[in-house]
Amino acid sequence: MAGGAASGGSARTDTYREARHWLLLPSWVVLIFLILIPVLMMLVYSFLTKEFRGGVIWEFSLDAYDQFFFNRGLFGDEPPSIEWTYITIFWRSIWQAGAATILSLVIGFPTAYFIATRPEKVRPMWVFLITIPYWVNLLIRTVSMKFVLRDQGPLNDFLLWTGLIDSPLHIVNTNFAVQLGLFYSYLPFMVLPIYASVERYNFALSEAASDLYAGKWVTLRRILLPAVKPGVIAGCILVFVPSLGSFLAPDLLGGAKNFMIGSLIEEQFKGNAGNWPFGAAASMILLSMVLIILIVFARQQARAEKGGA
Amino acid sequence: MKHLTQFTAAAAMALALGAQAAQAEGKVVVYHWFEYMPAELLEKFTEETGIEVVMDTFDSNEALLASLKAGAIGTYDVAVPGDYMVKIMAGEGMLDTIADGELANKGNIQEEWADPSFDPGRQHSIPYQWGSTSFMVNRDVYQGDINTTDILFNPPAELSGKINMLDSQGEVIAMASLHMGIPQCSTDREQLKALNAMLQEAKQHWASFNSDTAKEVLVSGDAAVGQIYDGFGAKARQEGANVEYAFPKEGYVVWMDNVVLLKDAPNRDNALKFMDFLLEPENIAAVTNYARYSSGVVGTKEFLDPELSTQPESNPPAEAGKGAFIEVCDEETQKVYDQIWTNLKK
Numbered sequence: 276m277a278g279g280a281a282s283g284g285s286a287r288t289d290t291y292r293e294a295r296h297w298l299l300l301p302s303w304v305v306l307i308f309l310i311l312i313p314v315l316m317m318l319v320y321s322f323l324t325k326e327f328r329g330g331v332i333w334e335f336s337l338d339a340y341d342q343f344f345f346n347r348g349l350f351g352d353e354p355p356s357i358e359w360t361y362i363t364i365f366w367r368s369i370w371q372a373g374a375a376t377i378l379s380l381v382i383g384f385p386t387a388y389f390i391a392t393r394p395e396k397v398r399p400m401w402v403f404l405i406t407i408p409y410w411v412n413l414l415i416r417t418v419s420m421k422f423v424l425r426d427q428g429p430l431n432d433f434l435l436w437t438g439l440i441d442s443p444l445h446i447v448n449t450n451f452a453v454q455l456g457l458f459y460s461y462l463p464f465m466v467l468p469i470y471a472s473v474e475r476y477n478f479a480l481s482e483a484a485s486d487l488y489a490g491k492w493v494t495l496r497r498i499l500l501p502a503v504k505p506g507v508i509a510g511c512i513l514v515f516v517p518s519l520g521s522f523l524a525p526d527l528l529g530g531a532k533n534f535m536i537g538s539l540i541e542e543q544f545k546g547n548a549g550n551w552p553f554g555a556a557a558s559m560i561l562l563s564m565v566l567i568i569l570i571v572f573a574r575q576q577a578r579a580e581k582g583g584a
Numbered sequence: 585m586k587h588l589t590q591f592t593a594a595a596a597m598a599l600a601l602g603a604q605a606a607q608a609e610g611k612v613v614v615y616h617w618f619e620y621m622p623a624e625l626l627e628k629f630t631e632e633t634g635i636e637v638v639m640d641t642f643d644s645n646e647a648l649l650a651s652l653k654a655g656a657i658g659t660y661d662v663a664v665p666g667d668y669m670v671k672i673m674a675g676e677g678m679l680d681t682i683a684d685g686e687l688a689n690k691g692n693i694q695e696e697w698a699d700p701s702f703d704p705g706r707q708h709s710i711p712y713q714w715g716s717t718s719f720m721v722n723r724d725v726y727q728g729d730i731n732t733t734d735i736l737f738n739p740p741a742e743l744s745g746k747i748n749m750l751d752s753q754g755e756v757i758a759m760a761s762l763h764m765g766i767p768q769c770s771t772d773r774e775q776l777k778a779l780n781a782m783l784q785e786a787k788q789h790w791a792s793f794n795s796d797t798a799k800e801v802l803v804s805g806d807a808a809v810g811q812i813y814d815g816f817g818a819k820a821r822q823e824g825a826n827v828e829y830a831f832p833k834e835g836y837v838v839w840m841d842n843v844v845l846l847k848d849a850p851n852r853d854n855a856l857k858f859m860d861f862l863l864e865p866e867n868i869a870a871v872t873n874y875a876r877y878s879s880g881v882v883g884t885k886e887f888l889d890p891e892l893s894t895q896p897e898s899n900p901p902a903e904a905g906k907g908a909f910i911e912v913c914d915e916e917t918q919k920v921y922d923q924i925w926t927n928l929k930k
Contacts, residue, residue: 327915328672329653349780349923350773360930425806447806448792530792531751534929545647547753548922 314562321555329549339556361539361557365564368536371450371525372518375457376465379514380507382458383465387506390466391473398474405466417456417527421447424455424528448530456524457514464513472506473499504579508572516565536561609634612854615648615656615663616641617841620713622874629861635854643796644752645669652678658848661855667840668754668910670709671702679708680845686856689863697840697880702909710859711880713871714840715814715898716907717755720827725808730830731904733763735809737786744789746808748801751793753925754910755811755837760786762835762908769913780924787928802827813839814897815876821897829897831904838907840880 289295321339324332346358390401408416423430424446431443446452476499484494500507522537531538536557543554618641626637642648645666652663657678665673673679682690687710697711721730726742737760739747749756760783761768766775791807801807802820810827812820817829830836843862849855862868868879869887878898892898900907913921 327918328676329650349776349920349927351919351923360926363930425804427805526751526794527797530794532787532790532793532929534926545644545650547646547918547925549646549650550922 317555317558317562321552321559323552325550325552327549329544329551331551336552339550339552342550342553343556343560364534364539365536365560367533368519369564371453371457371535372515374454375461375518376511376515378454378458379462379465380511383462383510384469384507387466387469388473390470391476392478402467402470405463409463413460413523416460417523420456420459421452421528424452447528448532450529452528453525456528457518457521460521460524461514461517464517465510468506468509468513469503470506472503476502501579505576508576512569512572515568519565520561609636610851610854611636611638612662612851612858613660614639614858615651615660615846617664618643620664620841620871620875622870625867625870625874628867629858632861633854633857635857637858645754649673649676652846657846658850660846661849661851662843662858663846664712664841664843666910667700667702667842668912670842670844671912673844674703674708678847680847680849680852681707682845682856682859687860687863689860692863692865692881692883694880694882700840702840703842709842709844710863712841712843712862712868713815713875713877714838714880715877716831716900717750717759717811717813717837717839718817718830718832719809719811720802720817720820720829722802722805722808723826723828730828731832731901732830733759733832733834735830735832736811737763737782737789739789739809743809745791747790748792748794748798748807748810749790750798750811751795753921756783756928757921757925758837758908758910759811762832762837762905765834768908768911769917771917776920776924780927783924783928793929799823813877818876818895818897831900833903833905835905835908838909840909 291298320331322335322337324334324336325338326332342358343361344358345355346360347353347355386405390398390405393401422428425431426443426445426447430446431440434440435443446455480498480502481494484498485491489497520537520540522535522541525531525535525538529535534542540554540557540561542548543550543557612635614637616639621639626639630636640660642651645668648663648665649669649672652660652673653676670679690706690710693706693711697714699705703709719736721735721743725746726740728740735743736747736749757779758768760779761770764775764779764782766772766779770776770779792801794801798810798812799816799820802810802812802817803823803825805825810820812829814829817827821827821829843859845852845855845859862871863881865881865883866887868881869884872879872884872892873887873889876892876895876897878892
């Protein structure tokens with residue numbers, strides 16, 4: 276998106292000019308059949324009547340959204356009040372995903388900066404090293420992480436050995452374990468876009484700033500950060516959005532004691548509840564939230580670019 | 585998570601026998617639990633009949649139902665639902681009827697399993713394995729009496745915060761109902777409110793909800809108490825954990841998994857051959873030896889691992905409470921139980 280503005284000045288000579296209408300065809304097919312149609316189906320399903328034990332009856336109904344926002348008591352016959360259950364679940368997921376994003380940013384940014392400032396020849400090697408753990412299946416990585424963090428695991432053994440702690444730290448089955456799991460699952464999605472931005476950054480600008488008596492902190496804040504902001508935002512979105520809907524880390528590391536958005540939706544389709552319209556409605560609400568976040572980001576960025584120019 | 589393991593071990597065998605033969609006899613498509621059937625047994629079936637076995641797996645009765653509802657009917661020939669799910673699937677019209685005389689080995693079914701409440705007259709199903717769901721306690725951590733559901737819902741201080749529950753509404757709520765001595769599909773408001781409150785209170789003692797790793801958390805010592813199936817528990821004990829299976833005086837859950845003939849089975853004849861094969865004492869005994877549960881077929885004794893007859897997980901003591909099947913509630917009642925489960929996990 277950002278690249279378009281930079282290179283759009285001169286029309287490029289296009290070798291495949293004749294074929295250009297067809298170039299996007301595969302993407303359109305994927306987009307329509309695998310994203311657009313399923314999302315539209317979800318939208319339709321969320322307004323249908325639930326069938327007992329899964330499935331839908333083709334009658335319009337707002338029950339799913341009603342269930343999400345209104346509490347009618349255990350037996351469904353009390354006067355409606357605001358339903359906090361699902362808002363709490365959504366809030367918990369947002370909070371967890373946010374914490375994981377910040378953790379990724381704090382660790383990912385210096386890493387990306389480090390890699391981008393290595394000699395050009397060794398940079399691919401560093402990027403390669405970052406991606407190696409991600410060749411292993413996500414499930415296996417999450418389970419391994421649990422083994423490391425357990426009360427009798429190597430981390431606690433080490434800390435006990437050093438004498439820093441007297442009794443094992445309980446990390447597994449806590450929110451912190453979930454954040455660690457999410458952070459570790461999606462770290463490369465933070466590092467890679469930031470790396471790409473920092474690599475394109477013109478370091479002469481930093482030198483110029485310091486020639487003009489800007490301190491290191493001011494240079495970072497006022498020169499480097501604004502320049503690499505698109506990469507930082509892309510990284511944050513790429514970590515935040517999948518974290519929001521994930522259920523592997525919450526289930527395995529968090530002990531599944533509390534629903535997250537992902538497990539709540541899963542329960543509606545695969546669990547006892549079998550309430551497809553409600554699962555679809557929860558998905559639509561999640562989707563709308565993600566869209567709103569993306570739109571806010573996009574507008575801010577557009578405004579910043581306009582302001583910069 | 586959906587485990588989609590295309591089982592092609594049988595294919596290798598078919599090659600050895602000559603792919604032509606296998607081709608001619610076709611295949612049977614099985615929808616099964618994961619890790620529930622030894623690969624050698626599938627090879628044996630292919631060897632005897634020339635029929636190739638294609639297998640997909642699921643990880644809960646509800647997941648099986650959801651997948652069939654979402655349009656997988658007509659893909660599979662047989663599936664292996666638990667007792668209450670047989671009843672639900674029959675009610676949904678997902679099962680085909682096995683006519684008299686279609687199964688040569690139907691007479692091998694033990695009398696007590698020949699006419700179960702979930703499938704009267706065995707019209708759609710044959711027994712696969714049965715067992716119980718209770719819980720295990722780590723004896724290094726706790727030495728007192730474990731044969732009470734208080735261990736799960738009102739535990740002694742040593743066990744509080746070290747309990748893993750199955751992540752399954754049916755198993756947790758059935759056990760909680762036994763604990764309180766109320767019927768499983770209660771419509772009594774006071775009982776339901778009390779059940780809701782009891783679970784909220786009990787939750788503070790629980791470390792996690794996990795079904796997939798129910799065995800591992802006991803073996804590793806991450807949990808000192810874990811709700812578990814008997815055969816899975818026997819495996820945990822064999823893997824070296826000092827754990828004991830409880831038979832609570834308040835009662836425990838019993839279940840039976842059954843092979844059902846699905847509606848619109850594309851290979852109906854082969855499905856019946858597969859079912860007949862699993863009614864042979866020697867074959868079903870091989871499943872029992874592998875899964876450590878019990879079969880519902882006569883004449884398996886000589887083929888069984890002798891250790892199974894003394895396995896503590898399959899032999900309740902005299903003072904144990906009664907085993908109870910999970911019951912199927914009607915829609916209105918189920919709605920309240922769904923709400924209680926959501927309250928528990930919100």
